[in-house]
Amino acid sequence: MQVSLKVNGQATTVDAPPNTLLVQAIREHLRLTGTHVGCDTAQCGACTVHVNGRAVKSCNMLLAQAEGAEVTTIEGIAAQDGTLHPMQAAFKECHGLQCGFCTPGMVMSAIDLCKTHPGASEAEVRELLDGNLCRCTGYQNIVKAVMLGGKNMASA
């Protein structure tokens, strides 16, 4: 089955079996390995990408459903020259990551969260991060990073 979509701004066609998940297409066919798989029940959020601008768990969606979609992965959000997206920079600034495995999904969720809930309070950020698990940081610095990243996105 052939599926045409845009990934990180580039038009591409993936030839894969019909039961291929979007995350498999991203990791195995397109070799964009920044998107991670941490569970099999759509709970951990490590595979979060943007589909048409909204955060989506890419393990919970078939590749076929992404026909014609614009998909952005963690590899696609920094500037061409390597300058970090404000949310990526905030995660580094606030020590919002340790092992880094949940980080791409966290960053992609956080960007969407801040776009859809500008000026969210700390309590709201904690509530809105419900779909992303982190085992290292205790979320303390992730929450700080999302608040800072949101602020810097708004002023960018």
Next chain:
Amino acid sequence: MGASDFASLPHIGEAYKRKEDYRFVTGSGQYTADVVLERQAHAVFVRSPHAHARINSVDVAAARAMPGVIGVFSGKDIEGKMGGLPCGWLINNPDGTPMKEPPHPILAISKARYVGDHVAMVVAETLEQARDAAEAVQVDYEVLPALVSVADAAKKQGTITLHDEAPDNQCYKWALGDKAAVDAAFAGAAHVTRLDLVNNRLVPNAIEPRVAVASYSRATEDYVLYVANQNPHVERLLMTAFVLGLPEHKVRVIAPDVGGGFGSKIFLYAEDVALTWASKQLNRNIKWVADRSEAFLSDAHGRDHVSHAEMAMDKDGKFLALRVHTDANLGAYLSTFSTAVPTILYATLLAGQYTTPQIYVEVDAWFTNTAPVDAYRGAGRPEATYLLERLVTRCAWDMKLGQDEIRKRNFITQFPYQTPVALQYDTGDFHAVMDKARALAEVDSFAARKAESEKNGKLRGIGYSSYIEACGLAPSNIAGALGARAGLFECGEIRVHPTGSVTVFTGSHSHGQGHETTFAQVVAARLGIPVENVDVVHGDTGRVPFGMGTYGSRSISVGGAAIMKALDKIETKAKKIAAHLMEASDADVDFANGEFSVKGTDKKIPFGQVALTAYVPHNYPLDKLEPGLNETAFYDPTNFTFPGGTYICEVEVDTATGEVKVDRFTAVDDFGTLINPMIVEGQVQGGIVQGIGQALLENCVYDNESGQLLTGSFMDYAMPRARDFPQFKLDTVCTPCTHNPLGTKGCGEAGAIGSPPAVINAVLDALAPLGVRDIDMPVTPNRVWDALHGAGKA
């Protein structure tokens, strides 16, 4: 260089932003699952659906005929061709007989002993083909009754036997301390406080599941194993020497970026061995990635103790003696360090921060039809701390003393301090930590907050926990005397390049701890060069000389100390080169801030010039000194390190729903010297959340009859989420470690060790007015409800 000189160097104590973060925030990390080799096949393991079953036969014929299948192996196919998984720590019974050590086969041969036990391995061209073929493997199981709960182990002796080698399912019976002295102290005590405790079983759940990719080259007869692991040299040593009988120099183990460990990736697992062995048999590169269900079933779990504890006190609440009995669940087989966790890493910590003069501990360790249990963040020390700090708070209440007051009355104040349970604490200031914690927690205004909560129809409680842990594992001679079958030193290599930049090779392994930054700060501070001029290499037996890896909060205190020793050698040699260049005697050369100078003169040359001279030795004392500037050192500690702290938790309980909310959490720790306080704080935050997770949310539950894992996914096992916590208040006190060159103590496990009893003490403080005296972790709304409505009242 002494610890105090070290602590005053530039970069030490600096919250330097992590060097590793750019690759992680851009998705450029290289985890094992990202490794793709040429001609890579995929493995799937057939796992037992039964907790305890005789395996009458494994028919792989149909599976072998499936499309894309390259190989199918059952226990019979590997029997006699390799050893079983070894246990790294020998525990002896009080009569001197050794623990029972039944075989732990790589694929089950005659019996399956837990749900998830590995029974067969299927290798196929694609993952889907391997999965389909795994379903075609026909296993004839004869289901047997299962022993599941450790609380049932003694009762069910004689009715169920897991291993013929241990007919009563007991691995060992172990004891520490002077029983007669303890009994005498109890006989003369003014008051005895007693407590029964359950330390709930946990699943480590690093977000990166276990994963391995094995390859073999017929051309060179070399193996390479990529694996998500915390100690690649240990993995290699155990696998080559004890299981596969391979020469170590033909096996390279690479643990690249690893997505969290928490202990669960210390151990040698059957899957790693099976893949490595099969890569040669099939002449193929083979990949296996655990899905989350497999992680729940087959990662080594943590905790799972049932204990009874008694404290004898005088009339003023001074501790006279402690008596403890613990039943520990080891699971179905002995995992790598499982036997040390409920003994050496547990009972030796039961003095805590207190002067209790006599302590006696008995530990019965049992085999059950559950996944193996081994070290999980804290490993024994959280179990000791939970028991002791719950008991101490209960003592306070029994003696009508404050939680802080009873602790202060019993704190150790003189160091070094020899405990009655083998350890000798080198340093600490427990009163200073307590005072700082109370101030930071604003304990003085607790009553006002409590009144405010009550106005809103809620109960508020405050809980204390003053923990100590033994880290920096470990003096090899002491560990050896206690049963360790390995050394516990660390290795570091400093490679100064001709232009003066440095690559550090460390046997420690970072799976989130930020060694690439912290260790670079150490080297930059010593050599007076920018942090960005130092790179740290870890996790590859092909590049790092040797290593014992990362666990037990040992990386900075043992791995860092090895780096310091190598730096001493670098400095010594560089001074000789500098002396030659400046035409001075070696003894007259000083080194500070990246410059070599001659005492009493204005002669000086920078570090970079010495480095270049070492590799371009045109003007060089070749008759006395080798060229080059590359030194390796091994460091074996002389004692454990002893981080300690006081944690204060405030909870609010909604009696209408039973919900417990952690409203405030304060932690003051003494980690000795801090290299990077930002990273240290992150470690504490993560640890506290794992500890609060244990206290309020997490519980690994098996059905007690069938042995089926009931909490087998993130849908069933409550992982801590962002909304479950407030921002914590953290601070530190510093009494430097006296016996390593950095003065560091380690910070990786503290949060998970200190926090659970603080939370539960707070819950019980809140519920006390309603007559609730006891409650077990995890304190879910359901348990609170039951306690409030009679079931839990004691």
